[in-house]
Amino acid sequence: MDAVVEGCSACEELRCDGTVGPGGSPDENGETTMDAMIMNGVTMEVGAVAAMRYVSDGIKAARLVMQHTKHTMLVGEQASVFAISMGLPGPTNLSSEESMDKWIKWKENKCQPNFRKNVLPVDDCGPYHATNTVNLGENTCTNSKWLECGRLGSCHISLHNHDTISMAVIDRMGHIAVGTSTNGATFKIPGRVGDGPIAGSSAYADTEVGACGATGDGDIMMRFLPCYQVVESMRLGMEPKRAAEDAISRIAWKYPDFVGAIFAVNKNGVHAGACHGWTFQYSVRSPDMEDVKVYTVVPETPTPQGCCFPSLAMGSYRETYR
Structure with missing residues (x-):
């Protein structure tokens, strides 16, 4: 849990892709808000905040919801009041x-x-x-x-205006946790909540099985709970690669122009990714690795720049190092 918070917090501070943390993704009124979620794969506890104003520490606020309430999610300005009352800095202007x-x-x-x-x-x-x-x-x-x-629609969704950090961590005891953070879709209608703070959509974990993280068109993806689907498919015996492909294909069947991606990892650390409509990268680090390894999932059908033709990735990894 600590590692998830630290990892997502680092991305918030770095304002990854301009869509995580303060200073990114303004809504129609020009305001930046925060969505975040954390899930304990041992207890199945979830804490989340959505459309949170004036507080930049989204993932820390989500964990406070888990630790200090019996609720799963707090939203809007009330989430901000709660987070500040629990000691997080604020109120502050999240725009840049x-x-x-x-x-x-x-x-x-x-x-x-x-x-x-x-x-x-x-x-x-x-x-x-x-x-x-x-x-x-x-x-x-x-x-x-x-x-x-x-x-x-999905043809205007890209890594630079619509992205989420989704992270899964497996500790030395085999316990699994996941977390997400985002400031949502650029120029969203004020009050919009995407899939970022929704357990089962942007991320899901069960220590008995594994974990999943997702990013992309959250308004579409949250209708399918793809990460819940991935974990349940792995529970039934699917390997991570096939489980990720299956979850993506279920969405693509109904929404052939959607844009999104998933990573899946089982409790043994076997991992894979699948994507539709864009090329997707995810990073892996383990104690026996000297550096982070970045896996690139390439859609089988090339996606012309600026549009979103149906293209489902069925593997095809390239590895780079950072």
Whole structure:
């Protein structure tokens, strides 16, 4: 548990990919918020915070929820009040110069792209109201000025605007824990909670079996609880590679243009990854290794830059070192 907190905290401090920790992924109002989750694979306890404002230590706040409440998740400003009352620094502005510059440019681009659908704005950036047109397609607008509204979708999701750190740790006793941290999708609708703080979606652990971590289009992935699926598949005898592929394929069957990735590791340390729509990397470190080893999972069907054609990875690893 300590290692998970330290690892995720380091990524929060480094603002990994500009989508973890303070200073990244502004929402429609330009504010950065935090989602985080931690899970104990021995006791199956979970602590999580979602849409947390004014507190930069997401993973530490999630652990405080686990340690000092009987709840699983706290959200919004109430999560911030709780975290500060438990001793975490705050309140503080989680925005940065970079996140505000990104938000200003987005506003200048008439708030496009965004995550809304079947709406029309009073002006370019809202407020919005529902259209009266029935039988609209999921990403369809009736105003010619707004033909591109609601078309953010998976084709606009990348490592630089929509990513999560998901970490699994196995200690010398074989105990397993997982943790996640993210500030969610860039230009999300305020109040949106993705899969980051959802146990079974962004991560899951059971010491008797193994663990899983995930990243990508959380709004789609949380509908399938892919990491729960991975762990349960391994419980039934699947190797990590096949379990990861199976979980990804279940999503791709229903949403062929989704973007996401999974790593799986069993209780013996055997690991693998699978991805759809992008190339995915995950890192491994063990006591007998001199340095971190980075595994690259390459989709079998190449994904053209800037779009998201269906492409399911079925293995195909490359190794690099850091």
